[in-house]
Amino acid sequence: MARRWMHPLMAAWALVLAVSFAAVRGREAPPAEADDGVRGTVRAWLPDARRAWGSAVVRPVRATCPASASGPGWYDGDTHSHTRHSDGGGTVADNAAAAIRAGLSFLFITDHNTLNGRAEVAAQQRPGFLCLTGEEVTAGYGHANAYQADGSVAWEMGPQAMIRAAHRQGGILFLNHPYFPGFTWQADDVEGHHGIEVWNGLYSPGHEVNRRAFALWDRELNEGERLVGLAGSDAHKPAKVGNPRICAYLEALTPRAVHRAMRRGTLYGTNGPDVRFTANGAPMGTDLRVAPGAPVAFKIAARSAHRLTRVTLIRNGAVLREWAPAGPEKAIALSDTPTDRTWYRVEVADVDGGFAFSNPIWVETERAAGLEVARR
Numbered sequence: 617m618a619r620r621w622m623h624p625l626m627a628a629w630a631l632v633l634a635v636s637f638a639a640v641r642g643r644e645a646p647p648a649e650a651d652d653g654v655r656g657t658v659r660a661w662l663p664d665a666r667r668a669w670g671s672a673v674v675r676p677v678r679a680t681c682p683a684s685a686s687g688p689g690w691y692d693g694d695t696h697s698h699t700r701h702s703d704g705g706g707t708v709a710d711n712a713a714a715a716i717r718a719g720l721s722f723l724f725i726t727d728h729n730t731l732n733g734r735a736e737v738a739a740q741q742r743p744g745f746l747c748l749t750g751e752e753v754t755a756g757y758g759h760a761n762a763y764q765a766d767g768s769v770a771w772e773m774g775p776q777a778m779i780r781a782a783h784r785q786g787g788i789l790f791l792n793h794p795y796f797p798g799f800t801w802q803a804d805d806v807e808g809h810h811g812i813e814v815w816n817g818l819y820s821p822g823h824e825v826n827r828r829a830f831a832l833w834d835r836e837l838n839e840g841e842r843l844v845g846l847a848g849s850d851a852h853k854p855a856k857v858g859n860p861r862i863c864a865y866l867e868a869l870t871p872r873a874v875h876r877a878m879r880r881g882t883l884y885g886t887n888g889p890d891v892r893f894t895a896n897g898a899p900m901g902t903d904l905r906v907a908p909g910a911p912v913a914f915k916i917a918a919r920s921a922h923r924l925t926r927v928t929l930i931r932n933g934a935v936l937r938e939w940a941p942a943g944p945e946k947a948i949a950l951s952d953t954p955t956d957r958t959w960y961r962v963e964v965a966d967v968d969g970g971f972a973f974s975n976p977i978w979v980e981t982e983r984a985a986g987l988e989v990a991r992r
């Protein structure tokens with residue numbers, strides 16, 4: 617079941633990416649402003665000026681989080697955490713405080729089969745920080761996070777009916793940790809899930825539990841599903857919040873923008889390294905349409921606090937190119953000619969256990985889309 621739509625900010629993106637990386641390299645420089653010609657002023661310094669570079673395992677990013685920082689940019693957040701409303705050790709306020717300490721700009725409280733934390737979540741909004749409600753639908757057939765649903769999603773109705781119920785309530789659903797021992801996802805034949813939590817924070821990214829989830833994602837992408845990949849800390853104690861996390865490109869720090877990024881996949885998962893990935897200037901999470909046989913220009917930029925050990929470009933589930941950088945930064949430009957339906961994603965690893973993965977860029981030729989190339 618393909619869900620396809622185009623990113624409306626493609627034109628602004630190349631500019632934002634270029635300026636934000638320049639800003640990282642010269643962090644003492646004053647904030648740069650640039651006119652994107654469409655939406656007014658883009659404060660392109662925001663994404664990375666707010667990021668500091670901590671250790672690989674628990675990375676205290678963004679030592680300063682200015683309250684005024686709410687414009688277009690990359691924002692760190694965590695899509696999966698628990699409180700005493702289910703089996704977590706802290707309160708909603710404890711998790712929110714931990715998220716702010718960890719440099720997060722947004723945090724989802726996703727307790728098991730309950731939305732009872734909603735009033736406390738609403739009380740945790742701060743300048744430069746959003747606390748948001750989700751629900752971990754928890755059943756014998758597996759666990760799945762529902763976001764944006766108007767109400768609680770009943771697990772008892774079974775996996776497929778549960779997914780439909782989430783949709784009816786305006787929500788989207790991600791399969792959580794599908795290979796977690798004892799909590800494996802049992803219903804392989806479901807349709808309509810929006811994505812997969814491919815990196816569950818209770819395991820390292822290279823652990824079989826997560827590698828199998830990445831492999832499942834790749835298989836479903838190869839079957840034509842437009843699935844978004846998430847990283848989530850699954851924190852049951854406040855200290856775990858934000859490790860790992862997602863970094864999402866938001867038009868503004870608003871709940872609506874966070875949800876849009878999660879729907880599109882304009883985000884990457886990380887425990888430290890940063891990755892930028894564009895095709896013809898369009899960012900991860902984009903559906904790109906090109907003429908048959910036309911090469912696509914890709915740019916990858918990776919950065920970490922530690923020496924990068926590999927940067928991998930994956931095409932349709934197989935390694936297309938892999939680099940072994942000599943330092944903590946790597947910028948790559950290359951072109952590739954896609955077949956009719958091709959997806960690309962990037963993984964980055966560093967010597968200190970840091971890992972990041974981008975969401976895909978989906979490329980479809982006009983032939984595949986059934987378009988008249990010469991209609992004009």
Ligand SMILES: [Zn+2]
Pocket residue numbers: 752759792793799
């Ligand atoms: Zn779970």
Ligand SMILES: [Zn+2]
Pocket residue numbers: 696698752850
């Ligand atoms: Zn959980």
